[in-house]
Amino acid sequence: MKKFFxxxxxxxxxxxxxxxxxxxxxxxxxxxxxxxxxxxxPATEEGYVLAVNEKNDVTKLSPEKIMDIFDGNISNxxxxxxxxxxILVFRFSDLTNYYSEExxxxxxxxxxxxxxxxxxxxxxxxxFFPKQYLLEKGFQGRVLPEEKITPGEFFGGTKWYPxxxxxxxxxxxxxxxxxxxxxxxxxxxxxxxxxxVAIYMAEIASKRTRDLLKPIIxxxxxxxxxxxxxxxxxxxxxxIQKGLHLPVGETAFAGSVVLAIxxxxxxxxxxxxxxxxxxxxxxxxxxxxxATQWQTIYKVIIPYSISGITSAIVLGIxxxxxETMAVLMVTGNAAVIPTSFFxxxxxxxxxxxxxxxxxxxxxxxxxxxxxLGAVLFLITLILSISVEYISSKRKI
Amino acid sequence: xxxxxxxxxxxxxxxxSQKLAFGFFxxxxxxxxxxxxxxxxxxxxxxxxxxxxxxxxxxxxxxMTKGGIYPAIVGTFYLILGSSIISFPIGIMSGIYMNxxxxxxxxxxxIRIMTNNLSxxxxxxxxxxxxxxxxxxxGWGDSIIAGSFxxxxxxxxxxxxxxxxxxxxxxxxxxxxxxxxxATKLQTIRRVVLPMAFPxxxxxxxxxxxxxxxxxxxxxxxxxxxxxxxxxxSIFDQCMALPxxxxxxxxxxxxxxxxxxxxxxxxxVLIAIVLVVNLLANALRNYFAKKVKMN
Amino acid sequence: xxxxxxxxxxxxxxxxxxxxxxxxxxxxxTSVAFIGPSGCGKSTFLRLFNRMNDLIPDTxxxxxxxIDGRNxxxxxxxxxxxxxxxxxxxxxxxxxxxxxxxNVAYGLRVNGINDKEYIEETVxxxxxxxxxxxxxxxxxxxxxxxLSGGQQQRLCIARALAISPSILLMDEPTSAxxxxxxxxxxxxxxxxxxEYTIVIVTHNMQQAARVSDKTGYFYxxxxxxxxxxxxxxxxxxxxxxxxxxxxxxx
Numbered sequence: 001m002k003k004f005f006x007x008x009x010x011x012x013x014x015x016x017x018x019x020x021x022x023x024x025x026x027x028x029x030x031x032x033x034x035x036x037x038x039x040x041x042p043a044t045e046e047g048y049v050l051a052v053n054e055k056n057d058v059t060k061l062s063p064e065k066i067m068d069i070f071d072g073n074i075s076n077x078x079x080x081x082x083x084x085x086x087i088l089v090f091r092f093s094d095l096t097n098y099y100s101e102e103x104x105x106x107x108x109x110x111x112x113x114x115x116x117x118x119x120x121x122x123x124x125x126x127x128f129f130p131k132q133y134l135l136e137k138g139f140q141g142r143v144l145p146e147e148k149i150t151p152g153e154f155f156g157g158t159k160w161y162p163x164x165x166x167x168x169x170x171x172x173x174x175x176x177x178x179x180x181x182x183x184x185x186x187x188x189x190x191x192x193x194x195x196x197v198a199i200y201m202a203e204i205a206s207k208r209t210r211d212l213l214k215p216i217i218x219x220x221x222x223x224x225x226x227x228x229x230x231x232x233x234x235x236x237x238x239x240i241q242k243g244l245h246l247p248v249g250e251t252a253f254a255g256s257v258v259l260a261i262x263x264x265x266x267x268x269x270x271x272x273x274x275x276x277x278x279x280x281x282x283x284x285x286x287x288x289x290x291a292t293q294w295q296t297i298y299k300v301i302i303p304y305s306i307s308g309i310t311s312a313i314v315l316g317i318x319x320x321x322x323e324t325m326a327v328l329m330v331t332g333n334a335a336v337i338p339t340s341f342f343x344x345x346x347x348x349x350x351x352x353x354x355x356x357x358x359x360x361x362x363x364x365x366x367x368x369x370x371x372l373g374a375v376l377f378l379i380t381l382i383l384s385i386s387v388e389y390i391s392s393k394r395k396i
Numbered sequence: 397x398x399x400x401x402x403x404x405x406x407x408x409x410x411x412x413s414q415k416l417a418f419g420f421f422x423x424x425x426x427x428x429x430x431x432x433x434x435x436x437x438x439x440x441x442x443x444x445x446x447x448x449x450x451x452x453x454x455x456x457x458x459x460m461t462k463g464g465i466y467p468a469i470v471g472t473f474y475l476i477l478g479s480s481i482i483s484f485p486i487g488i489m490s491g492i493y494m495n496x497x498x499x500x501x502x503x504x505x506x507i508r509i510m511t512n513n514l515s516x517x518x519x520x521x522x523x524x525x526x527x528x529x530x531x532x533x534x535g536w537g538d539s540i541i542a543g544s545f546x547x548x549x550x551x552x553x554x555x556x557x558x559x560x561x562x563x564x565x566x567x568x569x570x571x572x573x574x575x576x577x578x579a580t581k582l583q584t585i586r587r588v589v590l591p592m593a594f595p596x597x598x599x600x601x602x603x604x605x606x607x608x609x610x611x612x613x614x615x616x617x618x619x620x621x622x623x624x625x626x627x628x629x630s631i632f633d634q635c636m637a638l639p640x641x642x643x644x645x646x647x648x649x650x651x652x653x654x655x656x657x658x659x660x661x662x663x664x665v666l667i668a669i670v671l672v673v674n675l676l677a678n679a680l681r682n683y684f685a686k687k688v689k690m691n
Numbered sequence: 692x693x694x695x696x697x698x699x700x701x702x703x704x705x706x707x708x709x710x711x712x713x714x715x716x717x718x719x720x721t722s723v724a725f726i727g728p729s730g731c732g733k734s735t736f737l738r739l740f741n742r743m744n745d746l747i748p749d750t751x752x753x754x755x756x757x758i759d760g761r762n763x764x765x766x767x768x769x770x771x772x773x774x775x776x777x778x779x780x781x782x783x784x785x786x787x788x789x790x791x792x793x794n795v796a797y798g799l800r801v802n803g804i805n806d807k808e809y810i811e812e813t814v815x816x817x818x819x820x821x822x823x824x825x826x827x828x829x830x831x832x833x834x835x836x837x838l839s840g841g842q843q844q845r846l847c848i849a850r851a852l853a854i855s856p857s858i859l860l861m862d863e864p865t866s867a868x869x870x871x872x873x874x875x876x877x878x879x880x881x882x883x884x885x886e887y888t889i890v891i892v893t894h895n896m897q898q899a900a901r902v903s904d905k906t907g908y909f910y911x912x913x914x915x916x917x918x919x920x921x922x923x924x925x926x927x928x929x930x931x932x933x934x935x936x937x938x939x940x941x
Contacts, residue, residue, distance in 0.1 A: 006582045016486045017493030021510040023549050030528040196424040220432050222670045224610025226639040227663050230646050231435050281785035289798035290775030294414035322518025324613040349520040356617050373524040384516040406803030407772050
């Protein structure tokens with residue numbers, strides 16, 4: 001009986017032991033399950049069709065072109081290698097501009113015929129309307145083939161307009177660049193501080209000072225990111241705006257400053273631990289040769305612990321890349337390819353946090369946000385694995 | 397003789413370069429301390445004038461520009477409770493398994509890498525995952541239970557690691573002593589190893605509570621409500637939470653300027669939780685460290 | 692000529708009284724061995740000569756130690772200048788994670804010597820001095836960790852010699868080595884004492900007898916007996932010394 005009980009408990013322990021691995025697998029499964037649908041989703045809004053005049057020789061339109069047309073940035077078909085003809089944009093809601101309600105019928109029963117008629121009449125038209133109003137037989141126009149969103153458009157796309165109609169545009173590049181800009185800026189800012197404090201704590205400070213500093217660093221790590229974001233919003237952002245005379249203070253730079261503070265505890269703790277592993281004998285050998293403590297630090301201790309310091313940097317970058325709330329609150333969230341450090345940018349995590357609430361479950365936007373999550377997950381996974389690799393590598 | 401002795405001023409040079417470098421490091425270190433105190437001081441001073449009994453016990457009023465944050469405090473408390481119920485036993489058991497049972501080096505290494513990876517997963521990805529699995533697939537909807545599960549999974553790596561380290565610090569001689577008296581492995585763990593490792597495990601648990609209380613991204617799509625005047629009635633209800641509340645009233649409230657005061661107050665409450673958690677963890681660690689020394 | 696002169700030295704680790712009123716004079720260009728059971732204070736005393744104990748927090752020294760007539764614990768005395776003059780070889784070989792060449796050149800570089808030719812000359816000379824040159828001349832760019840334990844220890848001696856100290860402290864330099872490497876290092880000490888003052892701490896009494904001119908016997912923090920090695924090993928004055936040497940304890 002007792003034996004049996006022990007077996008059950010041990011089974012429970014085994015199951016618990018595998019929970020973290022299992023969770024990783026679940027995360028991968030669910031992220032990709034939701035994200036995978038994106039490339040099976042039509043590029044234009046589901047249930048709608050795009051149609052042009054029969055004489056129009058344009059056969060394919062990318063989502064970006066569609067957006068440019070419907071935004072009026074492209075006004076003639078020849079701009080996209082078509083005929084020389086002014087473009088006439090027709091949205092379903094425009095229907096009443098062309099036909100009276102009587103003509104359309106009190107139950108809209110004549111709408112399909114009228115749309116067909118209109119498309120036939122206007123040589124430059126591009127019409128966007130629900131599929132249910134497509135005349136089943138004898139439609140006098142050409143329905144553009146339904147395009148799917150392609151991986152190339154997502155991973156190479158330079159625009160992020162998730163709510164544009166008729167064709168939303170999901171381009172990873174501006175978000176990825178925004179994320180990298182903010183994170184790398186943060187690391188550049190926090191690295192000198194982090195390593196300096198690590199050196200101070202490992203080699204210079206007395207034991208008493210160190211015992212005082214340690215909890216302070218832990219406290220810095222414990223402050224919630226939303227509080228950092230709030231502090232950034234009410235203190236750092238106005239400071240940057242006024243100090244640098246910028247039109248807005250919510251910039252990549254503000255994000256980097258806040259992230260730099262947040263990444264400090266990680267960098268300090270990991271780098272300090274690494275420096276502490278330098279054998280005492282090696283330090284003594286250097287000092288016994290007349291080297292000063294500082295010479296010993298930069299000629300012996302830092303080279304010896306360089307892999308640990310590198311791990312600290314990579315972990316810091318990982319922290320910064322995945323950070324959501326603080327960045328969301330201070331970077332201004334403009335989804336454009338960043339051209340300067342002092343402009344608003346938008347990062348991948350901030351995009352997910354800001355948009356998921358408004359994206360209907362199962363739609364293209366929703367799937368695109370999960371794909372962003374998958375990209376973020378892969379980036380941090382690669383960073384975690386490279387830390388593992390760096391710290392397992394032997395010195396010299 | 398050798399030029400080593402000849403270059404007399406080199407000693408002065410290397411000493412002054414050390415002075416310069418050390419001065420610089422010391423300065424940067426104190427600057428970091430100063431940054432922390434500026435952040436803490438700013439929020440304590442600005443928030444201090446907002447905190448009152450009403451603030452802590454009333455619901456938000458007037459489009460969250462007045463009143464209090466009681467529902468958010470209660471919501472965060474429920475989430476801490478809910479996630480702890482899930483993560484504590486699983487995390488501790490996982491740590492026990494890793495340190496006491498797993499003998500296969502490769503398997504242990506694999507699990508450890510996975511645990512490290514899990515701790516590196518961004519919190520917003522946990523949010524996505526929680527939404528997909530708990531909210532949609534399992535059909536729990538935005539609810540305390542969905543948020544608790546999401547937060548629990550996120551805090552697992554910290555609990556597993558501290559448990560493992562706490563167990564590792566216990567000398568094998570205690571285990572051997574117990575086993576030699578005919579105790580089973582499980583009895584040894586329960587009666588000898590766990591009681592000794594307990595203080596350090598508790599420290600890890602307290603720190604994980606601190607982390608859970610401040611996380612926003614994981615609860616964004618799994619539980620957090622923008623505004624709920626009444627308290628949740630069951631674990632399948634939504635609730636407000638302090639960090640999300642702070643985010644909402646500082647960025648997208650009905651009147652951001654008017655709700656600044658509320659925001660300072662909320663930030664102070666969050667900071668206070670973190671301070672208490674850290675002080676508690678430190679005090680516990682020191683107390684037990686002293687006790688061990690005395691024995 | 693008196694090289695090292697310790698006068699009434701007391702040393703404490705916190706409350707622990709590690710060295711008790713020790714006075715000793717060491718002459719230039721001789722070799723002195725410190726012997727005694729573990730924990731007797733011989734290594735602690737040795738590490739006072741290059742102020743290595745400064746690195747240990749919560750320690751205290753009373754009394755004076757003069758090297759070349761200067762009190763090395765006087766206020767204003769620079770510890771790095773002292774250590775340049777007083778080289779040290781440790782119990783376990785502790786090369787840096789650098790190449791063989793850079794290990795020997797390290798002391799020169801940290802002391803501000805940039806003259807490439809001089810550095811090369813000195814490295815070669817030092818490696819020849821410790822009879823390591825023939826073994827490593829083709830792999831100076833290899834990691835020092837690739838050498839055997841005995842080679843590493845000789846490399847560490849070469850490293851100490853490169854900055855031309857006048858005193859060489861050796862803290863049980865052969866305790867981690869095989870007999871062949873040990874005898875190579877003992878031969879080396881014989882050679883080196885012509886140019887250097889050598890103080891060697893050892894557990895091995897035969898070694899003390901072989902390499903030293905004078906021997907000091909330490910017990911429980913006190914210097915029990917100090918005199919000519921031959922006399923200490925054949926006709927010690929104190930019973931405690933006799934007991935240790937004949938192996939009744941220790």
